[in-house]
Amino acid sequence: MRRPLARSLTALVAAALLLPAVAACDTEPAGLVIYSGRNEGLVGPLIEKLEDKLGTNVDVRYGDSAELAAQILEEGDKTEAGLFLSQDAGALGALSKESRLVALPQAVLDKVAPAHRGSGGDWVGVSGRVRVLAYNPDKVAKAPDTVHDLVKPEWKGKIAYAPTNASFQAFVTGMRVLEGDDATRTWLKGLKANAKAYESNLDVLKSVDEGETSVGLLNHYYWFEKVAEEGEDKVKAKIHFLPGGDPGALVNVAGVGKLKGSSKSESAYAQKAVDFLLSAEAQKYFNDETKEYPLAAGVKSTVEGLPPLESLQAPKIDLGKLDSLKQTLAMLQDVGMV
Template sequence: MKNVLKILAVGMTVFFLSSCGETSDDQLVVYSGRSQALVNPLVEDFKEQTGIDIEVRYGNDAELLAVMSEEGDQSPADIYWANTTGALANASQQGKLVALPDSLTSKPASYTSSSGEWIPVTVRFRTLAYNTDAIDKEDLPTSVMDLATMDEFEGRVGWTPTYSSFYDFITTMRLLEGEDTAKQWLEGMKALNPKSYSSNTPMVQAVAAGEIDIALTNHYYILRMLEGGAEGEYEDHEEYGESGPDSNADIATYHFETGDVGNLALVTGAAQLKTANDAKKVQRFLSFLLSQQAQEFAAQSVHEYPVIRGVELPGYMLNAEDALELSPEYDYEQLKQLEGTLNLLREAGLI
């Protein structure tokens, strides 16, 4: 794993050198695994409200962890804003994070960290997208575990086996259902000859176009297809095309039975790094991410679920309490157990 991180770091060094100059001691530096379309508006609002300058450096979670490992104690980073709690748990395990005060960790209503070293920021849920023209939802399985046995979907299933949220899904499956069961599920899914995608957006498009019938994805990708917005994709017309979202697209969300791993809650979060220069400023920014303003922006613009109470959701989103009820309970810190998942996926020939 250390070798992988070093390799990733080489590529990221070029990126950082091209995007950053010298960092002022008065400036907060955020390493963000979240996209610019979500992060930039919130950062600009925070800067305007507080006068605190912030520089954001972007990359995926693995790349950012690699860079921080290479930089060591000399890292300019103050905050790590991660796309997955698995990455935060790994950063904690590597001794990169500090314990946060109760004034911060008590703000979220749920999805909290057992380590106390990071705060949840938003929540996404695993789900099944299906083509409404081709599939009657009554014919879909009550559990994602049964999907691997349904020969009628051979060649008509989509998944993203190299995507970080899929890793978290399989990691939790291993922990909740057992290593052997997870391995059997992967073997069963492979036998269905699924179509693999590098990311969720083209896969969801394939469902709506009738190229496949069903796909394992996160809830908000379906909402992007139907409602637009989110993470720069619709605004730039790069993923959805010039026509933008289509509320009448032949696609819908299917939830498995309550407590099923197919409904898994996946949490994004942020943490203060040990290399931070000004803890007060860092914690002020983390507190802002848990504010009504920031949480409503995430829900309204990115279709992700808030982690505090009292946030108004768009009418097309499932009630937050009902969504949480669907997910199995698990310790988000456990997602650091990624190596076993990667080994399983390697054995299955998926990565």
């Protein structure tokens, strides 16, 4: 009677020992955890390509870039993430300021122009977008050459903008860096008096295209995506790239940085991920799928009608200084925009 019981216990122990192995197969830990401020619909296919390249699991936590940066700061060295993919430079600048990013190899930094990477050598841009003015040629012969004209009386009721959009808020932060808080606050008050607020850049472009407004502030790729989908002959709106280093011509970037606190193996995967995002394959993805500017050396935009990045007269600004989003939000609240 004892022998069968022994065999049963042996079987139970063996089964118990097998359970963790089975569970591990079902819940294999990720080789790399990425916090992504870029949405899944946009970068999901690129993450799948990255996972194949790395030969390991990649776990992505999606969210707002500023909120994810705040989470990383709160987690400190205990963060699970090895890589931060940000929608904008400001969130990366905030992490760099608090020394939460790992210095990148010079060979990697050299792939991206200094204007499109962190001055501390710990993050790089992977795709670029420029602020432009969309305009309806049936309403106005041409758009202004400076956003400062938009606060003049003749533009009252003719402007569309999206004050709660992250790209608009980054632009305002850039204006604060370039021209100071007082001048920016005054401009915002003038814009609010003249403009109509919309929820998104897509709504801004729609408003201008349909003639509801004459001019709209947005990022360039919204217009190029619309043209690619509908045909340029079906799109009434045109876009104007502002000259002379105007704050309205800000070139912002989506970028990536390796996080401190990750394991040695995860750090190695994170570096390979940075390399992949700067590869011709990934750069072409941003060019083809989002109509953004490739930023890696040797990769040029092939989007028809998009002027070369080096030809743009963008304001000279350290993009890492776009990290003061809280102050910008406070200013937007103060003038009644958000």
